[in-house]
Amino acid sequence: MGDLRYDPEVDAAYLTVGGPIADGAVAQTLPIALPADARGELFLDLDADGRLLGIEILGASLILRPEAIG
Template sequence: MRTTFDAEVDAAYISLAPETAPGRSVLNVEVESTGGSVVLDFDSEGVLLGVEVLGATKTLDREFLDAAERIDE
């Protein structure tokens, strides 16, 4: 599992698949929350590939974000 965080856009991505080839995600299910939204990425077989969190600083625990790989630096 790999977690990345981009503070510039306040978004985090939690990758649940070891390698996700471009185009593998074919279904995105968005769930709105008070602080932002969560997008679940699925492949054609229904396997959950990853979770994108928009409004990450309002939705995720600060310690979790601090441990994530920063991609905005």
């Protein structure tokens, strides 16, 4: 489905959906509201047609299982 990249220095992960994302392809980034007790942040990157390109995860070690970022 996609490729998950994790950067431990900033504790952020990025999941591409459907392959590599071309430069300039992201037209909009939407924050996702999480429950008040949730940790971390999620953002959806969309193309000009509103199709999902990727998901940015800040505080990834708090949201993802350890084996996902291992």
